[in-house]
Amino acid sequence: MSQKVAVLGTGKIGEALLSGMIRAGWAPADLLVTARRPERAEELRTRYGVTPVTNAEAAKTADTLILTVKPQDMGTLLDELAPHTPADRLVISGAAGIPTSFFEERLAAGTPVVRVMTNTPALVDEAMSVISAGSHASEADLAHADEIFGAVGKTLRVPESQQDACTALSGSGPAYFFYLVEAMTDAGILLGLPRDKAHDLIVQSAIGAATMLRDSGEHPVKLRENVTSPAGTTISAIRELENHGVRAALIAALEAARDRSRELASGNS
Ligand SMILES: NC(=O)C1=CN([C@@H]2O[C@H](COP(=O)(O)OP(=O)(O)OC[C@H]3O[C@@H](n4cnc5c(N)ncnc54)[C@H](OP(=O)(O)O)[C@@H]3O)[C@@H](O)[C@H]2O)C=CC1
Ligand SMILES: O=C(O)[C@@H]1CCC=N1
Structure with a gap:
């Protein structure tokens, strides 16, 4: 049966x-x-x-x-x-x-x-x-x-x-990436690109980066270093991400998601 x-x-x-x-x-x-x-x-x-x-x-x-x-x-x-x-x-x-x-x-x-x-x-x-x-x-x-x-x-x-930690990382994870794409597309608009072109550039870059993360066997730090030329464009962007506390914000965001998952256990709506 x-x-x-x-x-x-x-x-x-x-x-x-x-x-x-x-x-x-x-x-x-x-x-x-x-x-x-x-x-x-x-x-x-x-x-x-x-x-x-x-x-x-x-x-x-x-x-x-x-x-x-x-x-x-x-x-x-x-x-x-x-x-x-x-x-x-x-x-x-x-x-x-x-x-x-x-x-x-x-x-x-x-x-x-x-x-x-x-x-x-x-x-x-x-x-x-x-x-x-x-x-x-x-x-x-x-x-x-x-x-x-x-x-x-x-x-x-x-x-x-x-x-609860896994819920914060992978359960909610796709939303963080969608949020990043949305924000980076807005940046493209600020830099004068049409929205559809900005969207395509960012989405294809995300697909390429995700495929490298999965298939290259390299650590993400190494992959990022390979993009980051001395006195180049990428390091100028990374400095701004650090200045704006993006790494700390991500750590705090995932901690908040983990905590919310724990709260749901006690029936909090
Ligand atoms: N969305 C996400 O990214 C993820 C969600 N989850 C978990 O998956 C679960 C569902 O989330 P999601 O799919 O987004 O939510 P949805 O609201 O889309 O789906 C829940 C469905 O359950 C129906 N429902 C509620 N009560 C009953 C009942 N007594 N009998 C039959 N059907 C009922 C709702 O009906 P109605 O349409 O009438 O409200 C709704 O269609 C959640 O527990 C969430 O934590 C897990 C991983 C990722
Ligand atoms: O936001 C939520 O509560 C659900 C669980 C993980 C992803 N979505």
Whole structure:
């Protein structure tokens, strides 16, 4: 019998995962989805050929439940699921901040729970997904999570104690790069370039730099030094970045994201 997987709360992340699983060969007939709004459920059925069900039906029918609602909605979802979820279901949470103990306390004793922090490049099969086991999750459960999230990019296993830091780095990470591109494109406008050309120059430079970071085997410092000629243009720019505390700002920003992830654990909205 085929294993059924349900995505509960299929918004941006849930849909990115669902579409990646289908691209990777999962049969839509084995995929169930839940949504809060009926029109959203129909949209998913039309777009992917998957079956919309209620949260309770998903819990009764699917072997693996992937919960992708906002952290603030997780308590309500678990109240709905708990009476219908047998202890042999694998529950995978994709939510920021919420520890596996939150699920274990609300579901049947012994339910295996896996916590995953992915990111939006899942949409282009370039996600970074960080995976941790709860107290009852086995190696087979982790391997199943690896298989599902491996459909949309890289996976890495970490102890759960590192999840909030990983959320700050890779969960939120794409937003920092989009922000940098936005700011650098504005700089291009200031320097007199048309917006579309500035955008193309910066995006291609980002793609080139990212590919070198991944494939060259060189340390980022070395890659930057290779661009930085004596008395040249790059060092003039780097001096301004240092003068404006950009490195310190990034460290403080990621620390704030880590702290916010910890706060979400205590149900702060
Ligand atoms: N966005 C990101 O970059 C990342 C997000 N995450 C995590 O993923 C999770 C989802 O985020 P994201 O996809 O951005 O959020 P979305 O709001 O896009 O998706 C959540 C979806 O869950 C639906 N929903 C809420 N409650 C229920 C319920 N009881 N039953 C069924 N559906 C429900 C919402 O419905 P409605 O549309 O009606 O609100 C919404 O469509 C969060 O926990 C977040 O921390 C993790 C990594 C990256
Ligand atoms: O901003 C957020 O809370 C979510 C989690 C990681 C990325 N987006």
